[in-house]
Amino acid sequence: MADGVGWMKVGRKQEGRWAWRLTGFVTLCVYIFMFAPIVATVILSFNASMFGGFPMTGFSLQWYAKLMANEQVLTAFRTSLWIALVTSAVTTAVGVVTAFALVRFEFPGKQALSTLVILPALVPETILGVGLLVLIKAIDQPRTMLLLVLGHILLAVPYVVLITQARMVGIRRVYEEAALSLGASRFSSFREITLPLLIPAVVGGALLAFTISFDNTSASLFWRPAGVETMPTQILSMLKISISPEINALGTVMILVTVGIPLLGGLILQSLTRLKRRGQPTEEAR
Amino acid sequence: MPDSQELSQPPRPATAGALSPGEEKPAVEFRDIDIAYGKFVAVRDFSLSIAKGSFVTLLGPSGCGKTTILRSIAGLVDISDGQIMIGGRRVDDVPIYKRNIGLVFQSYALFPHKNVFDNVAFGLKYRNVPKPEIVRRVGQALEMVRLPGSEKKLPSQLSGGQQQRIALARAIVFEPQVLLLDEPLSALDANMREEMRVEIKKIQKETGITAIFVTHDQEEALSMSDRIVVMNAGAVEQIGTPQEVYDTPATAFVANFLGKANMLAGTVSRSGQAVVLATGQTINVACPRPLADGSKVTVVVRPQKLSVGAAAGANRLSGRVVSASYLGGSAIYEIDIGGQTNIRANAPISGRVLREGEAIDLGFDPEGCVLLDEDGQRIS
Numbered sequence: 001m002a003d004g005v006g007w008m009k010v011g012r013k014q015e016g017r018w019a020w021r022l023t024g025f026v027t028l029c030v031y032i033f034m035f036a037p038i039v040a041t042v043i044l045s046f047n048a049s050m051f052g053g054f055p056m057t058g059f060s061l062q063w064y065a066k067l068m069a070n071e072q073v074l075t076a077f078r079t080s081l082w083i084a085l086v087t088s089a090v091t092t093a094v095g096v097v098t099a100f101a102l103v104r105f106e107f108p109g110k111q112a113l114s115t116l117v118i119l120p121a122l123v124p125e126t127i128l129g130v131g132l133l134v135l136i137k138a139i140d141q142p143r144t145m146l147l148l149v150l151g152h153i154l155l156a157v158p159y160v161v162l163i164t165q166a167r168m169v170g171i172r173r174v175y176e177e178a179a180l181s182l183g184a185s186r187f188s189s190f191r192e193i194t195l196p197l198l199i200p201a202v203v204g205g206a207l208l209a210f211t212i213s214f215d216n217t218s219a220s221l222f223w224r225p226a227g228v229e230t231m232p233t234q235i236l237s238m239l240k241i242s243i244s245p246e247i248n249a250l251g252t253v254m255i256l257v258t259v260g261i262p263l264l265g266g267l268i269l270q271s272l273t274r275l276k277r278r279g280q281p282t283e284e285a286r
Numbered sequence: 287m288p289d290s291q292e293l294s295q296p297p298r299p300a301t302a303g304a305l306s307p308g309e310e311k312p313a314v315e316f317r318d319i320d321i322a323y324g325k326f327v328a329v330r331d332f333s334l335s336i337a338k339g340s341f342v343t344l345l346g347p348s349g350c351g352k353t354t355i356l357r358s359i360a361g362l363v364d365i366s367d368g369q370i371m372i373g374g375r376r377v378d379d380v381p382i383y384k385r386n387i388g389l390v391f392q393s394y395a396l397f398p399h400k401n402v403f404d405n406v407a408f409g410l411k412y413r414n415v416p417k418p419e420i421v422r423r424v425g426q427a428l429e430m431v432r433l434p435g436s437e438k439k440l441p442s443q444l445s446g447g448q449q450q451r452i453a454l455a456r457a458i459v460f461e462p463q464v465l466l467l468d469e470p471l472s473a474l475d476a477n478m479r480e481e482m483r484v485e486i487k488k489i490q491k492e493t494g495i496t497a498i499f500v501t502h503d504q505e506e507a508l509s510m511s512d513r514i515v516v517m518n519a520g521a522v523e524q525i526g527t528p529q530e531v532y533d534t535p536a537t538a539f540v541a542n543f544l545g546k547a548n549m550l551a552g553t554v555s556r557s558g559q560a561v562v563l564a565t566g567q568t569i570n571v572a573c574p575r576p577l578a579d580g581s582k583v584t585v586v587v588r589p590q591k592l593s594v595g596a597a598a599g600a601n602r603l604s605g606r607v608v609s610a611s612y613l614g615g616s617a618i619y620e621i622d623i624g625g626q627t628n629i630r631a632n633a634p635i636s637g638r639v640l641r642e643g644e645a646i647d648l649g650f651d652p653e654g655c656v657l658l659d660e661d662g663q664r665i666s
Binding site: 172174175177178179180181182183184185186188189193196197 | 360361362381382383384385386387388389391393395396397398399408409412413456457460
């Protein structure tokens with residue numbers, strides 16, 4: 001121990017410099033590794049050439065135009081959008097209530113429930129996908145849109161619960177106690193005090209649930225009813241035929257949706273809180 | 287329960303609390319309540335009745351059950367046994383939001399996302415008070431806590447003291463039957479605490495609201511209360527006016543907790559007219575009843591009852607100054623009177639402050655001391 005410290009002191013300056021350089025280099029590599037495919041997809045979606053690859057032959061929006069005319073893609077997009085919206089809404093409601101119960105109340109089996117809720121996030125998606133499918137077969141039910149949506153909800157609930165729980169723990173109980181003592185019922189105090197204080201987590205959870213559903217591939221492959229394609233499964237089936245630059249355009253749209261929506265949500269949330277901070281009159285007394 | 291039956295009940299000796307004979311129903315009444323968390327009994331056999339418009343303090347060290355009792359009035363803690371009545375109405379099964387009580391927390395608990403107006407108006411809103419009336423009453427309440435015009439501010443823009451004033455305004459604006467104050471001054475700094483103490487007392491007087499105040503600070507309790515309930519380990523040690531509790535402590539705990547009294551062990555002689563201290567000195571005491579010679583007692587003397595110098599009272603003790611602290615108008619001496627016994631005297635200064643090691647003469651009157659028996663109970 002003492003030796004180690006002494007050694008560190010001797011070589012600290014030089015070693016520090018090298019450590020920094022190495023860290024910087026590794027970080028750069030990681031970022032390139034992470035973003036190069038995304039950047040390539042986006043750039044190539046504007047390529048004029050039929051063949052998806054560098055060097056680019058010219059700038060063109062023809063793949064986007066083609067995409068817009070592709071009825072299959074549009075249908076898949078609409079399907080995914082609907083599923084994601086429903087998933088997001090239901091998951092947020094369920095997740096917030098669950099997190100509230102887990103943080104605020106004591107009941108038998110609480111520990112078990114809190115583990116069970118998180119479980120879908122830990123089990124590999126493929127296994128979850130097969131499992132639900134087997135269950136459906138066992139009770140002799142067809143694969144329906146409802147099943148697909150329920151599956152997505154199952155996948156997204158853990159994240160919403162975790163996010164909301166973390167925020168909920170930070171909201172002190174005295175606020176609710178104060179509201180109750182002032183005459184608000186339990187429901188009113190939740191609606192007027194707890195929920196507004198939870199809003200960042202609620203919005204964050206909703207956005208995350210949306211993205212989880214919108215770009216889910218593997219589980220959707222198992223669960224979708226015959227003839228229904230979501231965006232990711234549509235891309236997958238298009239890839240089976242050919243690597244058309246149209247897919248790059250589609251990929252770009254996907255990126256835009258999955259990155260853009262949370263970003264937009266965050267910005268809206270930020271401006272909302274800023275508005276409140278300024279102490280805008282919010283007299284809502286009835 | 288019909289009211290007539292309620293009124294015809296004879297006053298119970300156990301609830302001799304603060305109920306004066308002329309008064310009708312007590313504002314709050316506890317009848318033999320027990321509160322347990324699982325196996326841990328936080329409060330045992332607590333009975334108290336609190337007269338309308340009075341300021342009652344629950345005083346005790348942390349963990350003595352005082353906050354638990356306060357929370358049981360609010361309905362935030364369930365009682366395991368007994369009854370709680372607010373204004374003659376049994377509230378055991380009444381949920382908190384229907385109890386009509388005002389609650390002030392140590393941590394203020396102002397809603398951080400609502401401005402001052404919405405915070406103070408909160409209770410009125412849930413009582414269906416019309417909007418113009420709400421605006422008027424909120425304005426009035428803010429005036430009362432000397433923060434008029436702060437309606438549009440957010441809690442985060444206010445200082446701790448200001449936040450607690452707003453919390454107070456929020457708790458009294460809807461004219462609750464009882465105002466519950468849970469260590470409201472503990473989070474404030476010393477100067478602010480002094481100011482708020484006066485303020486709270488003043489507002490309570492003006493509004494005539496019944497207030498129950500929880501604190502572990504004896505100074506707060508003595509300066510603000512009409513009655514003090516001294517608690518220890520889930521049970522009542524003594525109930526009385528500040529002066530009663532201070533001058534005639536019922537138990538050794540009370541004597542020690544309030545103002546650190548001198549506790550001198552000794553044995554009775556002259557059938558209770560005198561006590562021979564462990565140090566060998568004999569002092570005269572005023573015992574209300576004859577005692578067997580030789581029985582062990584403790585003589586409780588407040589530091590303020592001891593006078594320093596030649597003119598001192600009927601009982602005389604002499605010793606050496608161990609330490610002296612000068613407080614301006616008076617000085618606190620720690621005095622060794624022999625036999626490994628130190629006593630404290632807080633006396634006005636005449637002449638100069640004595641230094642460490644100097645000889646000192648002390649005196650006190652027999653009436654100025656209280657006798658406790660072997661179990662630490664006052665002999666009366």
